[in-house]
Amino acid sequence: MLGSPFGLAEDRQLPSELGTLQVHTVADGLANPWAVAFLPDGQGFLVSERPGNLRRISPEGAISAPLVGVPKVYATGQGGLLDVVLSPDFATDRLVYLSYAEAGDGAAGTTVGRGRLSADTTALEGFEVIFRQQPKLSNGVHFGSRLVFDRDGHLFIALGDNNDRPTAQALDKLQGKLVRLYPDGSIPQDNPFVGQTGARAEIWSYGHRNQQGAALNPWTGRLWTHEHGPRGGDEINIPEAGKNYGWPLATHGINYSMLPIPEAKGEVVEGTEAPHHVWEKSPAISGMAFYDAERFPAWQHNLFIGALAGQALIRLQLQGDEVVHEERLLQSLDVRIRDVRQGPDGYLYLLTDAPNGKLLRLGL
Structure with a gap:
């Protein structure tokens, strides 16, 4: 077994198909925590709280005061401070990227945006906005969102449809889209809709509902995302440039009222991409992590996804890209479970x- 820098005591043991799960509470007392990022060199964690605070948690579980310099957020409904990721070049630039709900124009x-983590880890300095979802259409729901850097340094932003279904198909709007940018917010000229009249150049793929999971497959380098369906039809996609992933034209779900989605034409619709994997009954998925660490060989080539309504951690065993x-x-x-990440020590x-809310560490 590899040594862990955190040295936490076990507090729960639970059964699983692959062995006894060891569940450790790293920290509790967090206000609806949304995302966790790992600081290098055993310095602990950054955790976003949806009401609007970003906190550092020490390896021993001590929770800091809110970091200074975090932007004001729209903390209504599902809105607030959402994802947090470190720059791929954090060791030299100390940049921290945040996604959050922002009010304006009568909606959200x-x-x-991004800011530089101060040397004493108490503040984000020089915070600047690099992207805004336009137009603002949300009254408190379906913001997404997850942030992922690919191996070429592009920043992917997985967005929600703001519960305005037709916008997911509208290329002149950023609702229901996966966006691809450079780290400073500029647009790569090889994005699929660059130069196309009536289309936003930021868009990589479209026809998404409410994406709250995204992760880079460590074996292929391809981005996987997942999204909430309505009542039924949560799905995983492997988004390709310029492709249409169907919402709301194609869905395995129905409205919460039990009535059909008005725009839906079926589960499979010509001109749209079928989900890579779908749940007919929605677990309400959030967070996603591939497991490729050496610490727990039984988890190799597994994908872990949090479930909100389902109140579970979903383990998907993979053969190649296939869920088996x-x-x-x-x-x-x-x-x-709101977020799940593989830590640098090989734990989840x-x-x-x-x-x-709690930050938990999970091992076998």
């Missing part, structure tokens, strides 16, 4: 979505 939308088996973990804890780290 998803915004992404599913297991639901941690169901006895009765917690909503989870955030529970609650007013008294």
